[in-house]
Amino acid sequence: MNLFPEVRTQCVIVGGGPAGMMTGYLLARAGVDVAVLEKHSDFNRDFRGDTIHPSTLELMHELGLLDEFLKLPHQEFSRLRGIFNGHIAGIANFSRLPTHCKFIGFMPQWDFLNFFAGKAKAFPSFALHMQHEVVDLIIEGDRVVGVRAKTPDGERNFRAALVIGADGRYAITHTRAGFEIQELGVPIDVLWMHISRRGGDPEQLFGFFRHGKLLVLINRDQYYQAGFVIPKGGIETAKERGLPALHKEIVALAPFLKDRISELDDWSKIKLLTVQVNRLKTWCREGLLCIGDSAHAMSPAGGVGINLALQDAVATANLLAAKLKRGPVSVADMTQVQRRREWPTRLIQAMQAFIHRNVVTGRESKSDDSCPFLIRLLQWFPALQSLPARFVGIGPRPEHIQSPTIH
Ligand SMILES: Cc1cc2nc3c(=O)[nH]c(=O)nc-3n(C[C@H](O)[C@H](O)[C@H](O)COP(=O)(O)OP(=O)(O)OC[C@H]3O[C@@H](n4cnc5c(N)ncnc54)[C@H](O)[C@@H]3O)c2cc1C
Structure with a gap:
């Protein structure tokens, strides 16, 4: 009514x-x-x-x-770095973008x-x-x-x-x-959770990639907003395997979280985001x-x-x-x-x-511990890091304000 x-x-x-x-x-x-x-x-x-x-x-x-x-x-952040199979590597350098702000903000x-x-x-x-x-x-x-x-x-x-x-x-x-x-089909879902931050944690690291898996840590001052990629529909399997197995997978990507991973002591603290x-x-x-x-x-x-x-x-x-x-x-x-x-x-x-x-499948791949070729290329020719920066930071066909204003 x-x-x-x-x-x-x-x-x-x-x-x-x-x-x-x-x-x-x-x-x-x-x-x-x-x-x-x-x-x-x-x-x-x-x-x-x-x-x-x-x-x-x-x-x-x-x-x-x-x-x-x-x-x-x-x-x-004027540069984004990640850890690929244990190797710290630069991914994107925003400092040369043709914009007023030469950084990505969080x-x-x-x-x-x-x-x-x-x-x-x-x-x-x-x-x-x-x-x-x-x-x-x-x-x-x-x-x-x-x-x-x-x-x-x-x-x-x-x-x-x-x-x-x-x-x-x-x-x-x-x-x-x-x-x-x-x-278009996606092979991944994301588990979304809070993990506390502590003094001495590494600065400015964002993505932890290992053998097709990815952990993203967004710094929210007191805590990390953490995203852990799993295979599509894999939540039930993850639950069957239990929380200790999930803890182990996360710590394998970011070992400094070992002292606090037990904070995730109940599945209610972990949200599934369907991608x-x-x-x-x-x-x-x-x-x-x-x-x-x-x-x-x-x-x-x-x-x-x-x-x-x-x-x-x-x-x-x-x-x-x-x-x-x-x-x-x-x-x-x-x-x-x-x-x-x-x-x-x-x-x-x-x-x-x-x-x-090719990069984040959510499934454990059989690749060795080397840094992926594309990422190595970005380290050999750092100027190339401007390309992902441009793609992520500006994107194709950027728009500019042309709509009228009454003021
Ligand atoms: C896990 C995850 C992480 C992501 N992280 C990033 C990232 O770091 N950076 C990035 O660029 N993109 C990220 N994305 C993609 C990004 O979230 C979306 O592309 C973006 O939010 C789209 O913006 P939008 O305004 O179109 O829709 P949304 O952000 O989804 O906003 C839609 C709004 O509509 C409201 N709404 C929905 N239905 C109704 C209704 N019936 N009536 C009234 N209101 C309604 C919702 O509450 C919401 O506020 C992520 C996506 C996922 C799934």
């Missing part, structure tokens, strides 16, 4: 992740009436990925927000999203509705004309000239719209456009999904903001967004598939 009067606005964005918040900010900045609906009550969740890419910082610079943003607690994603929420709220045409879970699209004839959301006080309809689906990899928008999804890589054949239909993971779910491989989601947001605002301010946008207008962002997506997903096949 609807307790509230229907809300009418120019654009409804489903999902307050990187894609949704950036699009909401940019459209409101252009004077479009926009409502972002986020199903959770806050942004404080651990599973999102904490990378702030040089291209994102460049966008902040273009928006005049960079100095203020960099005052938030964060870490800056910041809890809730700080990033809260920052954007704060900035967006300064625009009178912006509204953020937390605890609003979209449960269906409203479709009239062939056109999506709004969404139905579940709120703590009952259901509420939002009608809009455009609905943007930025609701991530389990999107209700693309499911209800009947979009065809091309699954997907897929993309929609068509990102839009009358009244609806999907972007970010909703249009193309990304694996954590390479740490590039957030960047891609933000670039989609910028392209969407660049191409649609001015038109949307005047009235509804056509399928042809929205198709331009897909055309612009589809090949960067395909390229990055191909790179992720390569990593899944």
Whole structure:
């Protein structure tokens, strides 16, 4: 039963992740009436990925927000290193990128999203509705004309000239719209957990690779947000083998964790994150456009999904903001967004598939203890470390802010 009067606005964005918040900010900045609906009550969740890419910082610079943003607690790395079968090796060097910030930043994603929420709220045409879970699209004839959301006080309809689906990899928008999804298949899942940090732990090490296995440690000051890659569907096998076997596997990758690995004394402390890589054949239909993971779910491989989601947001605002301010946008207008962002997506997903096949499979491989050839090449010719830095830090076809501003 609807307790509230229907809300009418120019654009409804489903999902307050990187894609949704950036699009909401940019459209409101252009004077479009926009409502972002986020199903959770806050942004404080651990599973999102904490990378702030040089291209994102460049966008902040273009928006005049960079100095203020960099005052938030964060870490800056101009180089990324990993441990490959016991060998410490440089992977990416950001110091020569043609961007204002020549580093990759690490910041809890809730700080990033809260920052954007704060900035967006300064625009009178912006509204953020937390605890609003979209449960269906409203479709009239062939056109999506709004969404139905579940709120703590009952259901509420939002009608809009455009609905943007930025609701991530389990999107209700693309499911209800009947979009065809091309699954690309992924051989891995990720176990996600906290492990405490102690004085004397190695600095700046990020990825621990060994014989197809990978442990990622994200420094969150008091603790590590740890991601351990397992074969797809391997959680049941891991549980059968038991926690001591899992402890052993993790410590084999990062021996300095031996003195605290027993903190993981119950499976409730270990979350399974199912990894997907897929993309929609068509990102839009009358009244609806999907972007970010909703249009193309990304694996954590390479740490590039957030960047891609933000670039989609910028392209969407660049191409649609001015038109949307005047009235509804056509399928042809929205198709331009897909055309612009589809090949960067395909390229990055191909790179992720390569990593899944050759570097991180989640399965114990029979390789020897040498450093993989590609990584050795990066040590012999350090200048080559600018290439992965460019791919991860900027990505193919970087977008720049071109959408109008009312200020
Ligand atoms: C384990 C793991 C680790 C990763 N690590 C990294 C990393 O380090 N760096 C990187 O760049 N990428 C990483 N990625 C990929 C990255 O998380 C995604 O590509 C990126 O978050 C996509 O952003 P998005 O805004 O499109 O979607 P999301 O970040 O998924 O945001 C979607 C939002 O929509 C909300 N929502 C969903 N359904 C509804 C609904 N029905 N109603 C209202 N709201 C809804 C969700 O609560 C969420 O806030 C990782 C992925 C995984 C699985």
